[in-house]
Amino acid sequence: MVRFKNRYVLCEVVAEEPRGRHCIEDRAVATAVRDAIARAYGDYGLACCSMSFTVKYLNAYTGTVLLRCRKDFHRLLCSALPLVRQLESRGLRCPCFLSTLHVGGTIRSCQKFLIQHNRRQLLTLLQNCTNEEERQRIRQSVLSCSLTEGQSQSGDEEEEDDTETD
């Protein structure tokens, strides 16, 4: 069967300052990753990885990024990801790094992993909660995370944003 096989790499953008979150845009992330590949592997690497390279999903609140590349060249991409040092967009420079969470063959597998990951993050946030109201909201979000519900992602975002600002 002739089918183009892809690999989806799920990463998290980790930045020191919370205001850096505004720089996270799909074009900024794509240029940053391309630069890193060019620095590490040169023209050959850049050409190989750009064959099917896009940023499929981006969540600025949690800093989650989903990248796609060809299966044969995902090693090049994965080994060049640690070399990303900053994101630039609209003149703003935000020093950060990308941390790989999961590499999967389909978007669905990455989504399943992301849901589990977010659930774990919410549980750790629950421990640091001081307000009873926040606690209730987090508990609700944890209970409502599942693959079938369409609202789950947006519920997680709100909680992450809320408690990370303290």
Added chain:
Amino acid sequence: LLILRYISNEFLTGFCLALFPLVYWTKQSYDVFGFFFLVGYSAVALNHVVDFKEKKQEIAKPVSPSELFPSLPIVQGTSKQLKVLTRLTLVVSDPSHCNLLRSTSSNIRLYDIIAVFPKTEKLFHIACTTLDVDLVCINVTEKLPFYFRRPPVNMAIDRGIYFELLYTPAIKDSTMRRYTISNAISLMQICKGKNIVLSSAAERPLELRGPYDVANLGLLFGLSESEAKAAVSTNCRATILHGETRKSACGVVYTVKKLRKVEEEETLPACKKAKTQA
């Protein structure tokens, strides 16, 4: 008296080990610790670097982790706390500096992991064959003054000593990256990827990388995928265990199986006796 502290973390099946230096433990250090825990590491070691080229220095007692961190963050995914260990790195450029390691009374005994950073070929040979250390650091920031040879490297592998490579210079600077990769590949050719530990020397939290990413960087250094993952996980744990045995082992007791010949000799005369009697 410049004391740089490296923190090393440990990776073990979902948990990680990384190395981190601090200059004059500052408030920033607490942030970095937060990052370690965020990215998924499980154990951290505080490292003191002692350079013998400067005036004679005393090796201070290791700072107890509980003094610095009143409450340790909990590792992601489990309910255990982040483990904090202590580590000492000796930068040696002269054989007389190694005498400190042989003395039994100094504060060296109190550190969990001991690493040595040899600057010459002779010292590298001594470190691999006779010195009582857990890690041998390989220089990544400049061209190696000596080539690796097989005999000392094989002896080190047999003894359970690990070679340490830093990866943060590779992230920061392009020329450092070239030196790092060339030194790492020359080491791989001799040791075939065994006994390697990858660690970071990040001074700021942004120079840290997650465990999965560090294993991917290992691919750049010439390791195979399983070796790279081991370099971040099982090898680090083995180093810590090596350090523990070094601290606690005093002697070896071994038993010898009693020879069975004695019993046979006894039976023979009995048989002979029976025959003659019968």
